[in-house]
Amino acid sequence: MNRIVINTLLYFIIISTLIILIFPIVWMLLTAFKSTDEIFKIPPTFLPKNFSFDAFSYALNSDMPIFFINSIIIAFFTSLITIFVGGLASYGISRAKHWTTNAILMFFLASMAFPIPLLMITIYKILNLINGLDTYWAVIVGHMLITLPIVIWLMKGFIDDLPIEVEESAYIDGASIIQIIYKIVFPMTKPGVIASAIYVFVTSWNEFIFGLSFTTSTDMRPLPAGINLVFLQEFQYQWPEMMAVATIATLPILLMFLFLQKYFVQGVTAGAVKN
Amino acid sequence: MWLVFKRKPSSLIILFIPGLIVTSIFMIYPLINGFVISLTNESPIRPLTRFIGLDNYIYLITNPNFWEILLNNFIIIGFSILLSIFFGFSISLLLNQKLRGTYFFRVSIFQIWVVPWISVAILIGWIFNSDYGVINYLFMEFGIFNDKANWFGDSILAKIVIIIGFAWRMIPFMMVVSLAAIQSIPNEIIEASKIDGASYFQRLFYIILPLLRNIIFILCLLQLVKLFQEITLPWVLTGGGPINSTTTLSLYVYKLAFINWDFGLASAAGWLWLVFLLIFSFFYFHFFNRNYNE
Numbered sequence: 001m002n003r004i005v006i007n008t009l010l011y012f013i014i015i016s017t018l019i020i021l022i023f024p025i026v027w028m029l030l031t032a033f034k035s036t037d038e039i040f041k042i043p044p045t046f047l048p049k050n051f052s053f054d055a056f057s058y059a060l061n062s063d064m065p066i067f068f069i070n071s072i073i074i075a076f077f078t079s080l081i082t083i084f085v086g087g088l089a090s091y092g093i094s095r096a097k098h099w100t101t102n103a104i105l106m107f108f109l110a111s112m113a114f115p116i117p118l119l120m121i122t123i124y125k126i127l128n129l130i131n132g133l134d135t136y137w138a139v140i141v142g143h144m145l146i147t148l149p150i151v152i153w154l155m156k157g158f159i160d161d162l163p164i165e166v167e168e169s170a171y172i173d174g175a176s177i178i179q180i181i182y183k184i185v186f187p188m189t190k191p192g193v194i195a196s197a198i199y200v201f202v203t204s205w206n207e208f209i210f211g212l213s214f215t216t217s218t219d220m221r222p223l224p225a226g227i228n229l230v231f232l233q234e235f236q237y238q239w240p241e242m243m244a245v246a247t248i249a250t251l252p253i254l255l256m257f258l259f260l261q262k263y264f265v266q267g268v269t270a271g272a273v274k275n
Numbered sequence: 276m277w278l279v280f281k282r283k284p285s286s287l288i289i290l291f292i293p294g295l296i297v298t299s300i301f302m303i304y305p306l307i308n309g310f311v312i313s314l315t316n317e318s319p320i321r322p323l324t325r326f327i328g329l330d331n332y333i334y335l336i337t338n339p340n341f342w343e344i345l346l347n348n349f350i351i352i353g354f355s356i357l358l359s360i361f362f363g364f365s366i367s368l369l370l371n372q373k374l375r376g377t378y379f380f381r382v383s384i385f386q387i388w389v390v391p392w393i394s395v396a397i398l399i400g401w402i403f404n405s406d407y408g409v410i411n412y413l414f415m416e417f418g419i420f421n422d423k424a425n426w427f428g429d430s431i432l433a434k435i436v437i438i439i440g441f442a443w444r445m446i447p448f449m450m451v452v453s454l455a456a457i458q459s460i461p462n463e464i465i466e467a468s469k470i471d472g473a474s475y476f477q478r479l480f481y482i483i484l485p486l487l488r489n490i491i492f493i494l495c496l497l498q499l500v501k502l503f504q505e506i507t508l509p510w511v512l513t514g515g516g517p518i519n520s521t522t523t524l525s526l527y528v529y530k531l532a533f534i535n536w537d538f539g540l541a542s543a544a545g546w547l548w549l550v551f552l553l554i555f556s557f558f559y560f561h562f563f564n565r566n567y568n569e
Contacts, residue, residue, distance in 0.1 A: 007374065014369050014380055017362075021384055021446065027409060028398050040407055043416075085293040092290035104291070111302055113500045113552050117528040118545025121312060121538050122305035145301050146504075148294070177286040206391045208507040213533045224393035228511060232397075239401050246394035257389045261382060264389070268448060269455035 028250075032056065032243035039239050055244035063218055064248060067226035072252075074136055074211075074222050075204040078143040079197045085144070086151035086196065091181055093152065094159040095167075105156065108149040116146065120213065127214065134216045142210030147200045154199065157270050158192025159185060195267030198260060205253055223249050313542035320536050331543035340519060341527075341544070345551065348524045351434060352502045355441035356495050362442070363449025364491070368479070370450070371457050381454070388447040396511035399440045403427070430520030433513050437521050440508050445498060456490045457483060492563050496556065503552065524548050 031039060032055050034048040093101045123142065127133045166188070167180050175183070186193055211225035221229065231245050257264055313331055317324045335341045366384065370377045390398075403410050403426040414420040426432045460483065468478050506525050509515055515522035515530065522530075528548060532541035 010369060010372055010374060014366075014374070017366060017369075018380055018383055021387060021443070024398050024402055024443070025387065025390065027402060028394070031401065044407070044409055044412055085297055088290045089294035092287055096287055107298075111298070112497075113503070113549065113556075114302065114306055115525065115528060115545040115548045116504050117525060117532050118309045118542055118549070119302065119305040120529075121532050121542055121545075122308040123301055124533075126300070141301060144297065148297065152294075177289060202389060206393075206507075208392065208510070209529055209533075224391065224507060227393050227397075232511060239404075239407075242397050243401065246397040250390050250394045253389045253391065254386060257386055258382075261385075265385070265451055265455075268388075268451050 025250075028243050028246055032240055032247050034240050036238060036240055052240075055238075055240035056248075058241050059244040059248055063221075063226060063230055064245060066219060067221055067223045068248065070136070070219075070221060070226070071205055071223040074139050074143065075201045077136070078140050078147065078204045079200040081140065082144045082147050082151050082200045083155075083193060083197055086148050087155055087186065087193070088181065090152045090155035091159055091185060094156045095164070105152070108152050112149045116209065119145065120209070124213065133214055134220050136220070138214040139210050139220075139222060142214060143200075143204040143207055146207065147203050150199060150203075151196045154196045154267060154270060155189070155192050158189045158195075162188055191263060191266055192270075194260070195263045195270065198256070198263055199267050201256070202253055309542045310546055312538050313540075313546055315539050317538045318536050319538070327539070331540050332547070334540070335544055335547060344519055344522050344524060344527050347434070347520060347522060348503075351437055351441070351521065351523060352499060354438045355445065355502060356498055358438065358442035359445035359449050359498070360491065360495055363446045364453045366446070366450045367453035367457060370454055381451070385447045385451055387444065388451075390444065392444070392505070392507035393511065395440055395444050396508050399436060399443075399508070400427075400512055403436050427513055428517060430517050433517060433521050437509055437512065440512070441502060441505070445502075448498075449494065452490070452494055453487070456487050460486055492559075496559060500552070503548070524551075 030046070030048060033051045033053070034045070035050075035052045035054065038045060038049055089104070093105050120142070123145075124133070127138050127141075132138050162185065167184055170180050170184055171177075206224065207222075208224040208228070211222040212228065215221050215225065218226070218230070227245055227249065231242060314326060314328060315324050316327050316331075370381055402408050405411060405423055405425045405427070408426070410426075411420065411423050415423070424432060426436050464482060464486075465478065468482055473481070503523075504525055506523070506529055509521045509523055509526050513521045515526050524544070525548075528541050528544045531537050531544060535541075
């Protein structure tokens with residue numbers, strides 16, 4: 001009896017917490033399907049009276065698709081490069097236990113605290129000098145910079161768990177270090193690579209100020225910067241359109257999350273819990 | 276593998292070359308160069324750059340606005356972290372109960388963590404809208420407010436909105452990490468305490484929390500460092516206003532650099548940010564270790 005009462009109470013608490021936490025996302029979706037007249041009604045309606053796709057078709061006919069594609073390109077190449085650079089370094093850190101490699105790891109951890117706007121000033125000047133502003137590469141460099149420390153940290157944790165004997169026997173068989181990494185280490189630590197790639201992709205998708213300052217033309221803007229500059233200034237009061245834009249920006253990551261959920265959780269917990 | 280590297284050090288060096296190039300050009304050089312810039316009045320819109328010594332630092336340190344921003348920064352980030360760790364940890368305790376459907380609850384809550392900051396900002400802006408926002412409507416309906424609150428026009432309310440936005444987005448992260456940490460506690464310890472007749476709350480306060488203290492402390496510091504860099508929410512929602520009440524340090528430095536184009540002053544503020552963060556971390560660890568040893 002007592003157990004039933006406690007369980008009911010726990011369920012009640014969990015479900016009400018869930019409703020409160022999820023409400024903003026649900027509200028975003030519901031508003032996106034409402035008409036502009038409907039959202040200005042008081043009291044507000046919960047479900048849209050008639051589902052209207054106007055907001056979405058409006059968003060899709062604006063610059064949104066361009067921003068969307070830009071973000072995908074940037075996030076994809078950032079993941080690729082960061083995994084390459086970070087993977088090599090994390091392998092070195094993991095396998096060569098020495099005070100220098102330890103120091104390198106510590107440096108990367110500390111570098112998370114480097115103020116990004118401060119670094120941006122000099123990077124901006126470098127890019128300006130080589131005419132690199134307003135390109136995908138300008139943004140990719142910035143995103144790589146902020147994700148590299150976590151990638152190294154994550155991948156090191158995963159590589160630490162691998163048995164060393166396989167690599168050593170491969171080495172004895174005459175494989176080079178690069179071959180060992182691409183043919184043995186990366187395939188064996190697939191969850192680590194995927195978790196890191198997801199982390200980089202999501203961070204790049206999210207990142208705001210590099211996209212805002214390092215691109216100047218609408219064609220080059222990634223999503224957050226584009227949304228901020230085009231929609232937030234022009235469509236201040238068209239909330240259904242704004243919600244449609246926010247939904248479109250969320251959707252790809254959300255889908256990725258639902259399918260690759262396991263790796264998301266691994267990526268988040270592996271780095272934090274182990275140490 | 277260590278033997279391999281010893282015999283053939285070049286293979287080890289190859290591994291670090293890409294990372295070394297990237298970090299020296301885009302991290303170390305900008306950091307050092309940032310300090311050099313902070314001693315000048317450099318600006319892309321000013322034709323001549325002059326060396327002005329520590330003037331930028333003196334200007335900032337003697338400027339009450341700067342201290343106010345620093346205080347706001349710690350208030351906003353501090354409360355966001357406290358709120359999110361409290362709720363994140365509590366929810367993880369709930370989900371650790373042997374109940375059906377905890378997997379579903381975990382996934383549903385964790386999905387919040389993937390909502391991009393820009394969407395969070397738009398969303399919060401709509402929910403807290405003063406005329407048609409659902410929060411104002413609900414609060415008036417339940418009689419908590421008599422009148423519509425202008426959430427973004429009042430310096431305290433605006434701070435609260437930003438804190439809620441930050442905390443909401445971070446609760447899932449705190450929850451997932453705490454849950455993993457709780458589940459990493461060896462089962463024997465929990466079982467032994469049950470046999471000794473410890474109640475649930477005794478277990479929580481005398482076994483689980485002390486064991487997780489390390490993780491929670493580090494987790495909070497990592498999130499603090501991360502939130503220091505976060506700009507989207509205050510930028511989109513309030514632009515830092517009203518009267519700087521929601522200007523975080525990162526927003527301030529960013530605005531100085533890329534809105535006012537005052538590279539010199541922005542670099543000085545950036546360096547002060549780094550120094551404050553280092554001092555804070557030092558005391559944080561000091562406090563943590565002292566408590567831990569007792």
